[in-house]
Amino acid sequence: MKRIFIAPDPGRLRLRNATRAVIGIGVAVAVSELYGLSLVASITGGLAALLALFTVADASVRAQRITTALLPVAGFPVLAFATALHDVPAARDAAFVAVVFCGVYARRWGARGNALGIFAFMSLFVTQFLHAVPAQLPELYAAIGLSLLAAGAVRFLLWPIERRIPPAAAPTGLPGTGLARPTTRQAFQAAAACSLALAVGQVLSEERWYWAVGTVWWIFVNTASRGETLVRGFRRVLGTVTGVVVGFLVAIPLQGAPVPSAALIAVCVFGIFYTAAVSYSWMMLAVTVLASLLYGLLGVLDLSLLVLRLAETGVGAVCAALTVALVLPVTTHATNDAWIQRALQCVHAATAEAAARLAGDVEADPAPHAAELELLFGRAKVALAPLVHPLSPFRARMARARQVIELLEACVGEVRGLVSVAADPAASRDAALADACWRVTAAVEALTAGERRLAAVAHETPRPMDGGEPLMYLYNLEKKLTELASPLGRPLRSQSADS
Incomplete structure (x- = not known):
């Protein structure tokens, strides 16, 4: 709990x-209710608003608007198709696997592809969650359209929150072609894992099996390696266990009381x-309690349902773990090295811009x-989380990974301090800075130049700088970069095994 509230929140962006999101989703549901739509339609609209606010993460506001407008294009056909397949299990299951494959593959087109893929999958998921049928399609479409308009109005008109920079590229944005491309590889992995989860989940429950498939889907979102997927699965199960306990203590006694x-x-x-940006386990706790409350409003919540959700979540996590270990696995080392190098290159870019600013380039x-x-x-x-996880048996790699995280x-x-110095007009004329x-x-260039240069950098000592806080x-920064040469000079993996 302490970690959630002490985690850095520059500009209070997470809080805002x-x-x-609460306001946008609240307005969306209120609009659906004012139009006299059913509870099922209102819940569908609320979920659409949540997805629009949570998954649309394009670099510019204009691109975000376009992606939001395209969500129904991805969701409506899937929703119509899914409502017609309730009584055709084989076709329904095949549709789930196909949508999972296409949704993951779409991530190769960046933030927009990721958002549209998620919306398509969740359109399929919600029909199972709410047992929607073709006769309900008109009001479901109306609810989604009204909710997206309401959430968009809150996001883009009433309370726009400017992003000064594009978000960091998705892990699937790392280079590669064919099966070496992360999106292609993950599409096959996710489809295989969902197929396995479908089979095992339906053994547990012919009605709620979709929780196992949903678990697989969300475990594969924003993961790029075998280790990341395993850690994310563990955290999802941990958050679900805690959420089930909270749901038992809070949601069941309410018995669906509306207010x-x-x-x-x-x-x-x-x-x-x-x-979401701080702790996946805590996010899953909130998701599980939210699902419990929705089941309460629908009048089907009881303890056995919560236990079944936990069991299906466990099935999905195990299926995802088996798949990433056996089907086209991607090692943790390959992924974490790529992200470390990108972070170092960003340090270089920031420092170079600061140098130019301090040299007089306004x-x-x-x-x-x-x-x-x-x-x-x-x-x-x-990317490094699997190496520093308490359950990791590779202690030497854990120590080096922790050192890299601390130094980064x-x-x-x-x-951050350098940026504040460069913005000071008085400092901009300081040649020493x-x-x-x-x-x-130069130190960053040495770090990214290869292992031979790393070995040399590890023995260099930065010169002390006299000139007060700015030069410090x-x-x-130079000192920390020099210290990074030691752990980066030795791969964060063992010779015998790799995550």
């Missing part, structure tokens, strides 16, 4: 996004958005690079 259920649903929505601006570095550092931590985090802090910036860029930022 979470608050805006308190609506209030707690708002709390859960806030929790999903506020914790057009140079290191701030966007510094903000991008924050995102890349977060992504590098995700220190670099982020020093770059500009010279120190060029020394830091650069001295500390």
Whole structure:
């Protein structure tokens, strides 16, 4: 719990996004209710608004608007197809696998492909969750359309939150062709895992098997390696276990009472958005409690249903783990090395811009690079998470991975301070600061130049800089970069096994 509230939140972006999400989804559901739509339609509309606010993450506001407008294009045909397949299990199961494959494959087209793929899958998922039938399609379409308009109005008109830089590229944006391309490889992995989850999940329950498939789907979102997928599966199960306990204590006693259920649903929505970037386990706790409250509103909630959700989640996590271990596996090392290198290159870009600014170039601006570095550092931590997990048996790699995370985090802090210095008009005429910036860029170039240069950098000692706090930022940054040469000079993997 402490981690959630002490985690950095520059500009209170997580807080503002979470608050805006509650308002946007609340307005969307209210509009559906005012139009006299059914509870099933209102829930569908609320989910559409949540997905629009949660998954649309294009670099520009204009691109976000286009992606939001395209969501029905991806969702409506799938929704219509899915409602007609309730009584045709074989075709329904084949449709699930096909949509999973296409949805994951679509991530090769970046943030828009990712958002449209998720919306298509969830359109299929919601028909199972709510047992929607073809006769309900008109009001389901109306609810989704109204909800997307309402959520879009809140997001783009009432409370726009500007992003100064594009989000860090999805892990599937790493290079490759054919089966070496992460999106293609993950599409086959996810389809195989969902096929297995379908089979095993239906043994447990012919009605709620879709929770196992949904677990597989969301485990594969924003993961790129075998280790990341295993850790994400573990955290999903942990969050679901905790959520089931909370659901038993909170949702079951409410028995679907509308007012308190609506209030707690708002709390859960806030929790999903506020914790998503910090803790997947806490986010899953909020998702599980939210699902419990929705089942309560639908009048089908009991303890056996919560236990079944936990069992299906476990099935999905195991199926995902088996698949990433056996079907076209991607090692953790290949992924974490790529993200570390991108973070270092961002340090270089930020420092070079700062150097130019301090040399008198008023057009140079290191701030966007510094903000991008924050995102890349977060992504590098995700890539390294399997190596620092408490259950990891590789202690030497764990120690080196922790050292890399600590040093990268220190670099982020020093770059943040450097940006504030470069923005100071008085500092922009300081030749000593500009010279120190060029020394830091040289250190980054050495770190990304290969193992031979790394070995040399590991024995270098930065020169102390006299000149007060501004120069200390650069001295500390150069020092941390030099220290990174030691753990980066030895692969974060063993000779005998690799995550």
